[in-house]
Amino acid sequence: MEKTPNNKAWFLILPVFIMVAFSAIIPLMTVVNYSVQDIFGPDQRVFVGLEWFKETLRDSELHGALLRQFIFSFSVLALEIPLGIGIALLMPKKGWGVSASLVTIALPLLIPWNVVGTIWQIFARVDIGLGGAFMNAMGVDYNYTANYMDAWFTVLVIDLWHWLPLVALLCYSGLKAIPDAFYQAADIDGASRWKVFRFIQLPKLRSVLVIAVLLRFMDSFMIYTEPFVLTGGGPGNATTFLSQFLAQKAVGQFDIGPAAAFSLIYFLIILLFCFIFYKMMMTVGKGEKK
Amino acid sequence: MNKNMSLFSKKNIVGTASAIAISLAGLGTSAYAGVNEAKKWVDGEFKKSAISRDAQMQEMKWFIDAAKPFAGKTYSVVSETITTHEYESQVLTKAFEEITGIKIKHDLIGEGDVIEKLQTQMQTGRSIYDMYINDSDLIGTHYRYGKVVSLNDFMYGEGKDVTSPTIDVFDYIGRSFTTGPDGKLYQLPDQQFANLYWFRADWFARPELKRQFKAKYGYELGVPVNWSAYEDIANFFTNDVKNLDGKKVYGHMDYGKKDPSLGWRFTDAWLSMAGAGSKGIPNGLPVDEWGIRVDNCQPVGASVERGGAANGPAAIYALTKYRDWFKYAPPAAKGMTFGESGPVPAQGQIAQQIFWYTAFTADMLKPGSAVVNDDGTPKWRMAPSPHGPYWEKGMKLGYQDAGSWTMLKSSPLEGRKAAWLYAQFITSKTVAVQKFLTGLTPIRESTLQSKHVADVAHKLGGLVEFYKSPARVSWTPTGTNVPDYPKLAQLWWKNVALAMTGEQSPTGAMNNLAKEMDKILGRLERVGMDKCSPKLNPKRSQSYWLNQPGSPKPKIANEKPQGQTVAYNDLLKAWQEGRAQ
Numbered sequence: 001m002e003k004t005p006n007n008k009a010w011f012l013i014l015p016v017f018i019m020v021a022f023s024a025i026i027p028l029m030t031v032v033n034y035s036v037q038d039i040f041g042p043d044q045r046v047f048v049g050l051e052w053f054k055e056t057l058r059d060s061e062l063h064g065a066l067l068r069q070f071i072f073s074f075s076v077l078a079l080e081i082p083l084g085i086g087i088a089l090l091m092p093k094k095g096w097g098v099s100a101s102l103v104t105i106a107l108p109l110l111i112p113w114n115v116v117g118t119i120w121q122i123f124a125r126v127d128i129g130l131g132g133a134f135m136n137a138m139g140v141d142y143n144y145t146a147n148y149m150d151a152w153f154t155v156l157v158i159d160l161w162h163w164l165p166l167v168a169l170l171c172y173s174g175l176k177a178i179p180d181a182f183y184q185a186a187d188i189d190g191a192s193r194w195k196v197f198r199f200i201q202l203p204k205l206r207s208v209l210v211i212a213v214l215l216r217f218m219d220s221f222m223i224y225t226e227p228f229v230l231t232g233g234g235p236g237n238a239t240t241f242l243s244q245f246l247a248q249k250a251v252g253q254f255d256i257g258p259a260a261a262f263s264l265i266y267f268l269i270i271l272l273f274c275f276i277f278y279k280m281m282m283t284v285g286k287g288e289k290k
Numbered sequence: 291m292n293k294n295m296s297l298f299s300k301k302n303i304v305g306t307a308s309a310i311a312i313s314l315a316g317l318g319t320s321a322y323a324g325v326n327e328a329k330k331w332v333d334g335e336f337k338k339s340a341i342s343r344d345a346q347m348q349e350m351k352w353f354i355d356a357a358k359p360f361a362g363k364t365y366s367v368v369s370e371t372i373t374t375h376e377y378e379s380q381v382l383t384k385a386f387e388e389i390t391g392i393k394i395k396h397d398l399i400g401e402g403d404v405i406e407k408l409q410t411q412m413q414t415g416r417s418i419y420d421m422y423i424n425d426s427d428l429i430g431t432h433y434r435y436g437k438v439v440s441l442n443d444f445m446y447g448e449g450k451d452v453t454s455p456t457i458d459v460f461d462y463i464g465r466s467f468t469t470g471p472d473g474k475l476y477q478l479p480d481q482q483f484a485n486l487y488w489f490r491a492d493w494f495a496r497p498e499l500k501r502q503f504k505a506k507y508g509y510e511l512g513v514p515v516n517w518s519a520y521e522d523i524a525n526f527f528t529n530d531v532k533n534l535d536g537k538k539v540y541g542h543m544d545y546g547k548k549d550p551s552l553g554w555r556f557t558d559a560w561l562s563m564a565g566a567g568s569k570g571i572p573n574g575l576p577v578d579e580w581g582i583r584v585d586n587c588q589p590v591g592a593s594v595e596r597g598g599a600a601n602g603p604a605a606i607y608a609l610t611k612y613r614d615w616f617k618y619a620p621p622a623a624k625g626m627t628f629g630e631s632g633p634v635p636a637q638g639q640i641a642q643q644i645f646w647y648t649a650f651t652a653d654m655l656k657p658g659s660a661v662v663n664d665d666g667t668p669k670w671r672m673a674p675s676p677h678g679p680y681w682e683k684g685m686k687l688g689y690q691d692a693g694s695w696t697m698l699k700s701s702p703l704e705g706r707k708a709a710w711l712y713a714q715f716i717t718s719k720t721v722a723v724q725k726f727l728t729g730l731t732p733i734r735e736s737t738l739q740s741k742h743v744a745d746v747a748h749k750l751g752g753l754v755e756f757y758k759s760p761a762r763v764s765w766t767p768t769g770t771n772v773p774d775y776p777k778l779a780q781l782w783w784k785n786v787a788l789a790m791t792g793e794q795s796p797t798g799a800m801n802n803l804a805k806e807m808d809k810i811l812g813r814l815e816r817v818g819m820d821k822c823s824p825k826l827n828p829k830r831s832q833s834y835w836l837n838q839p840g841s842p843k844p845k846i847a848n849e850k851p852q853g854q855t856v857a858y859n860d861l862l863k864a865w866q867e868g869r870a871q
Contacts, residue, residue: 145625234548
């Protein structure tokens, strides 16, 4: 039977369209409007066209922040994904240990970003912090406020401490979803522990891992609070990432025009990567069906 | 003198006050609600005052009457969080409400957040607070943008009915900081602090240390007059003395975290202490301590190429010394902010600090502290800041700021009037002495001259002596050369932070800073400001400007002359005689 098209159905999406317009499109258009002006006050503004976009794209500080952002995000993935899988594999699968390990592992996830930064800022201090003093006592000349590598190391450790549990929990849920029949079959075939991991667990974790990679990449790409509290982006520019660069312009300096242009460029970068990851996710899904 | 200012002559004020007093006396006390409450506060919390009890009660009666149209309503004001403002928010709002019936919500937030709120209201034109207490550093911004109400205009215009006849503007010691180039008052001081040299007088007096220092450096261990002596003393305590009474000691303390407060460390006074600007009080004319040159009142450039001094030899020297002296400070200092580093000297390991804010005085006097004697007197003293080799007599020598009441045109008139009453109340002569004793941030000459303050002066490590001295005029806040404080101040900390780690040399960092400052000035010129808009000078070679008399100054051959020190008592004498040093 042939279906009759009913265009009235479009009205059903009108509420969604209005909500999105108010929450996203109108603010975005406001930012676009700001990005082509030099604004010092409601009555003190001039139209500057694409001046801020050209300036932002030529800005060496932005290039540095973008490079650091990519290095940081890929380092986070390189560390957190394998470690998350490892922890999930080691977690107990039954008995009281399941609840105990789940609660313990999830604890850092409950702590707000700024508190995480403050905890580590004090913990890693060389004069009063347990961690910093311990490093110095071990003969390591550690000082995250003065040394680039120490600052990077500390920011990475903070991110691991805070977000590794999320990856581990996702992987754990993926492992728990694998039917026992797969393990029984592997047992009958006499498969080694490695082969069980390589040919059963890892393929079955694929979808969960794509979500973990996506979440951790996006989150780490927007990192702001932890380095802001810990190092303020220093020493020098060592831990200055894109969000800090933007916040300094928009909130610190109230330089709305350049900050708006920068926001749009930042938004486009994130959009591009969202698209890449979305395509990857779709490809992975298709692969599984085959 | 401006016409409106002339109305504030002492003669006029006395006359008006007398007239009001007579009329108040005629009305009798029973007609006023809040009189009993006023008596309670005057006889209790505000017992210590610079004026008599009768004068206090008369002042309070005026507030009760003027507040009637606003009684029962709530208004909001905001300030940063320091002891003085905590006292206002917790105690004085209560007193004000009981006496006048006006409820004030006095919010306490970070200093940066206050500026953010103020900036938001200025940029959007939408009221957030009825009045703000923010630093007088923004005087050049307020004056030029035309968003702030001139208090002269207000007091004689729409706010005449809510302006106390006993306000006595001339009694405010920081009024020059809040006066624009047009001679009008734009802000009313609420609390004031300076930036001085701080040292452990007990250690400096130890004979064995004095002997040891003289043997090594050839002059007496004392209060350093110049940066050479400061550096020698820093080196002496950190590398020669090393330990005192079983504790590791350091000859220097500072802060270096990449944070907005790192900028304050520089824009407050550091370049002027080194000697980068021009002669002239309060800020150096034509070049101020930010390195900004003005022509009349129009900023014309910050870089040497445009006649400024932000990247001149003295500025580069100042940044170099700031960076290098961290080797004498505790290792954690590099990672600290202004707020974190402030209390460190009170822990008892610091011998001296070149750039110490008297706002921390109350913290330094807490009983049981490592820097307080058993009898409550301090082991430390504050003294005039030493100066760098480019400094000349007649230049600003340090920083002093007045957190001041600011009224924006975009706030509703009713709210402004009610908040103005509160502002006058908490800075009134009735309240000022007790507020000083609580927060140690004086604003009135009458407070400084009062017996109650004289009684505690010996416990305050030189604070009262400094403020009583006419020499205090050499310590000033950011002046009117700076046309947009929020935008320009942000450029400093990010550039200084790069020099801290060697990512940029001090020359590279200051060149970049000067270039960025010029760019902001150019943008302000393009957009136009209400008054005294910037107008950039054309670029010329550095040598052209360095060969002109005054600032920017050419590099001097010997940037580390012989160290000079003086005995603390001689300095006190200098203060008493009205000399800066």
